Amino acid sequence: MAAVRIFVSLLVGLGAYYFYNQETLSTDIVQGKRVLVTGSSTGIGEQIAYEFARMGAHLILTARREKQLKEVAQKCLELGASSARHIVSDMNNLTSAHNLIEETSNKLGSLDYLVLNHVGGSGKFGPFQGDMEAVISSLTVNFLSYVQLTTSALTMLQESKGSIIVISSLAGRIGAPFALSYSAAKFALEGFYSSLRRELHLRQINLSVTVAVLGYIDTDSALSTVGDKMTMTASSKEMCAQEVVRAGILRHREVFYPYWSLKPLILLRDWVPDLMERLLDTFYNLENIL
Ligand SMILES: NC(=O)c1ccc[n+]([C@@H]2O[C@H](COP(=O)([O-])OP(=O)(O)OC[C@H]3O[C@@H](n4cnc5c(N)ncnc54)[C@H](OP(=O)(O)O)[C@@H]3O)[C@@H](O)[C@H]2O)c1
Numbered sequence: 415m416a417a418v419r420i421f422v423s424l425l426v427g428l429g430a431y432y433f434y435n436q437e438t439l440s441t442d443i444v445q446g447k448r449v450l451v452t453g454s455s456t457g458i459g460e461q462i463a464y465e466f467a468r469m470g471a472h473l474i475l476t477a478r479r480e481k482q483l484k485e486v487a488q489k490c491l492e493l494g495a496s497s498a499r500h501i502v503s504d505m506n507n508l509t510s511a512h513n514l515i516e517e518t519s520n521k522l523g524s525l526d527y528l529v530l531n532h533v534g535g536s537g538k539f540g541p542f543q544g545d546m547e548a549v550i551s552s553l554t555v556n557f558l559s560y561v562q563l564t565t566s567a568l569t570m571l572q573e574s575k576g577s578i579i580v581i582s583s584l585a586g587r588i589g590a591p592f593a594l595s596y597s598a599a600k601f602a603l604e605g606f607y608s609s610l611r612r613e614l615h616l617r618q619i620n621l622s623v624t625v626a627v628l629g630y631i632d633t634d635s636a637l638s639t640v641g642d643k644m645t646m647t648a649s650s651k652e653m654c655a656q657e658v659v660r661a662g663i664l665r666h667r668e669v670f671y672p673y674w675s676l677k678p679l680i681l682l683r684d685w686v687p688d689l690m691e692r693l694l695d696t697f698y699n700l701e702n703i704l
């Protein structure tokens with residue numbers, strides 16, 4: 415009972431903080447800024463590109479599929495982007511990741527926002543059957559390429575007093591059954607980027623690192639891979655992109671979307687792990703998974 419009471423008062427406090435924290439945002443700060451968004455041929459990355467486009471940024475879009483990238487770039491221009499170009503690159507190859515930053519530098523001259531969002535290579539959603547290939551490719555695409563892109567872009571970002579926005583997941587905070595290699599890569603990101611943030615701070619380098627912890631979002635790929643396997647309803651990718659970009663511009667340390675379904679679970683994780691796990695279990699439609 416005492417634990418429940420403490421938990422409830424904590425949620426109330428959290429609510430107060432959440433509303434207090436809704437500072438207003440002047441979109442002028444993004445006008446003419448240079449932004450690279452990875453995995454922007456579709457999904458959340460595409461929506462993030464549109465958010466920056468509306469605020470008049472110079473955009474570089476990247477993913478593997480050129481046709482989609484061209485369409486997204488065209489739409490960015492219609493929405494008000496100062497410029498919108500694309501670079502085709504496969505993040506399963508770390509040399510390509512490094513080259514992507516070189517090309518970005520050649521095209522833009524500098525970089526203000528590095529948005530790390532792409533996802534792939536983690537294999538099929540389902541019980542772990544020892545597929546080492548999937549673990550290796552997930553860690554390469556979803557973790558090592560992020561580190562490579564960051565490393566290669568660090569000088570540019572330092573010069574511009576820029577920002578890194580990293581897309582993580584609840585699966586990077588709480589173990590995610592049936593998505594082990596994906597969860598492993600997201601946990602790795604959380605470790606790397608929270609350490610990097612503190613290290614930059616201690617070295618008095620003004621470069622912000624925003625980690626976005628996302629729940630279930632209604633992108634085509636998420637709906638088709640887990641649509642019939644999860645019991646929750648998916649949240650809007652447009653709203654998600656808005657929240658992520660806003661937090662990035664305000665140089666917040668992290669952002670949760672959808673806040674109210676994620677934050678209580680993450681708090682329970684340390685306090686009442688068995689309750690958290692029982693709640694989590696209800697999210698899975700086991701008859702469609704096993
Ligand atoms: N949707 C959700 O429910 C959810 C929940 C939590 C976190 N997230 C996170 O949100 C981010 C975006 O997710 P999403 O649902 O928008 O994904 P998505 O719709 O599947 O889009 C993934 C993007 O990554 C690109 N990509 C995939 N493999 C690549 C590779 N090898 N090299 C380069 N680009 C590659 C894809 O483009 P190409 O295929 O053209 O290369 C695409 O643009 C991810 O970091 C994901 O982990 C999503």
Ligand SMILES: *[C@@H]1O[C@H](CO)[C@@H](O)[C@H](O)[C@H]1NC(C)=O
Pocket residue numbers: 507508509510513
């Ligand atoms: C990785 O990319 C580089 C540069 O684009 C290319 O030279 C190399 O052959 C690629 N490696 C693999 C394994 O595809």
Ligand SMILES: *[C@@H]1O[C@H](CO)[C@@H](O)[C@H](O)[C@H]1NC(C)=O
Pocket residue numbers: 574575620
């Ligand atoms: C860091 O850089 C940002 C963006 O240029 C600026 O708004 C902020 O005041 C700087 N912070 C410090 C402590 O210099």
